[in-house]
Amino acid sequence: MHVFWLVSMVLPQAALACGLSSASDVSGGWLTGQLTALQQRKDLQLTVACVDGRQKAALCGEREGVTYRILPDSQGFAPLLQAVQPDLVHIWGTEYAAAAAMRDAAEALRIPTLVGIQGVMQDCAAHLCDGVPAAYLHSTPLDRALDRVIPGALLDKLQASFDALAQSEAALLGKARYVTGRTGFDRRAVSALAPGAQYFACNETLRPLFYEGALWQARHFGRAPVLLLSQGNYPLKNLHTVLKALPAILQRWPDAELRIAGWPPLDKGPLFRPLIARLFPYQRYCRKLADDLGIAKHLHYTGPLDAAAMRQAYLDADVFILPSLSENSPNSLGEAMLLGLPCVASRAGGIPDMMADGQEGLLYGEALDADALAAAVTRVLSASDGGAALGQAARARALQTHAPAANAETLCGIYQTILQEEPRESV
Structure with missing residues (x-):
């Protein structure tokens, strides 16, 4: 079983495999933990693609049996999938632009796609600035002019960004057939945003x-x-x-x-x-x-x-x-x-x-x-x-x-269930 992961950040394992000097583990701990647990599986082949707009060209490397690709953007997903020939695509996260591009590319090639919901951006956007006085929420024309020269953290700009991410998440989930989450909270969100999707529960594995x-x-x-x-x-x-x-x-x-x-x-x-x-x-x-x-x-x-x-x-x-x-x-x-x-x-x-x-x-x-x-x-x-x-x-x-072996077993079971429902055709 060959599964292609798409993630929105450069994982430490990917940075090391591709020869980058920076391999920070400050973020993405749930991905690092789950990946570490899955590496022990003999029945699973993994290709992990990380999107990083700072890179000028695509990078590729291998580490501990996993193939890693660091991509500068979401261009060329269809040729990449045709070259890799995965059985299934697992998109981690719902709100970033590359997620929608990958979902569309996989769908066009008739590759089953699992969407993993991380946060619920609709709720995050709704409560982003709760409790902050109105005087701090609205920028002036001068603030916005200064921000174009020296980017800051204007709250109305941040709110607009979160609102856009919530819309992207809703658009992606609206097309999703398979979704994985962890809580009653995200299950309810999936029911509202992706009423036709099949929901699978799988807990997170944290940093080793x-x-x-x-x-x-x-x-x-x-x-x-x-x-x-x-x-x-x-x-x-x-x-x-x-x-x-x-x-x-x-x-x-x-x-x-x-x-x-x-x-x-x-x-x-x-x-x-x-x-x-x-x-x-x-x-x-x-x-x-x-x-x-x-x-x-x-x-x-x-x-x-x-x-x-x-x-x-x-x-x-x-x-x-x-x-x-x-x-x-x-x-x-x-x-x-x-x-x-x-x-x-x-x-x-x-x-x-x-x-x-x-x-x-x-x-x-x-x-x-x-x-x-x-x-x-x-x-x-x-x-x-x-x-x-x-x-x-x-x-x-x-x-x-957060039991690593149990969560890896659950996730592999989800992959197998989807593939049994949608046998893979050659691309």
């Missing part, structure tokens, strides 16, 4: 490093617990509600620290600060919020973290917070659970399918409810065991949800 080594241990943190947030650079991840929740936590633990994985807000000194503030309104809002609440000294940005550094960041924290306004099955939550770190998360999207409230972690009501978030974090930090029981139960659940 999170299945091995030391586990989280509760520690005596005194006045200074560490709260960890995996992302905070755009509104969907809801840093603004965490900032609003922090003063209540500081009343109990006055030296608490909020660590935010990723780059800090851009700062090029006082001369350029007004310009940057105009071009990055969400960062401006969060900075003002932190200053107004008197909590700026309690925030620490870690910079980008690879798998090993992110793993250590979980182990160094006392609670992981996932306050997102929209999620399907967030990898960061799965990774924290695998390590046994107690977690507090919003009830957004598919999160309740991953973690049972009160047993494997704590879910709080509306994502924008700062009081409920603060209460849930306080409950974990004040537990006599430091949240260890929640963390242990979370790990047991995650080891089942």
